Amino acid sequence: MTPYYDHAGITIYHGDCRDILPIHADVMITDPPYGINLNTNNNRFSGGHAASVGRTGPGSSGGASVANDTEPFDPSFLVGMCGGQIIWGWNNYPDKLPRGACLVWLKRYDEAFGSFLSDAETAWLSKGHGVYCRRDLSNNSITNLRVHPTQKPVSLMEWCIGFFPNAKSILDPFMGSGSTLVAAKNLGRRAIGIELEEKYCEIAARRLSQEVLFSNA
16 A cells, blocks of 8 residues: 655554554554544634633634544454554543553643543553652643643643653554654654545644654644
């Protein structure tokens, strides 16, 4: 299959990962659709509560929907792929994944806990049994600037890669706008991304083509 993008150890494939996998890599880190039919349009929020300031308007990616999010998602076909895995959205399909460690992304200020949408997000880590937390508030300042409706901070994905210090290559079969690939590039790792929607392949390629270290934009 011809790559959509291939430069400096980073490769992007445009297509359905189920048609493209398996692909060899040391580690998989991914954020698939959760099967929750997420409403990403922030026009429904007034911004009147301190927790929702910055969340008015069309929202991330102009309120675009998440592809294949309307039906329940089963991530079990990803288990055992590569030498280790991190799969975000664990709380949405806990019966589909085996025992492992839990990663918690605390994404809100303490005073906003319990008042507005999710306080945190969880991921399944294929090794260990502990619970590991990271507070990363960087998405709060760019809510309506993010280019994908569920875009993760690059700094968060760098943290994920850190659980596999010896991994030289990273696979993300649900690449989105490419935050995992940007994180891998920043850390000097090779990476492969697969994305169903071509517009996000283009966005990811553009982010990767900028020869600078990325923040979370």
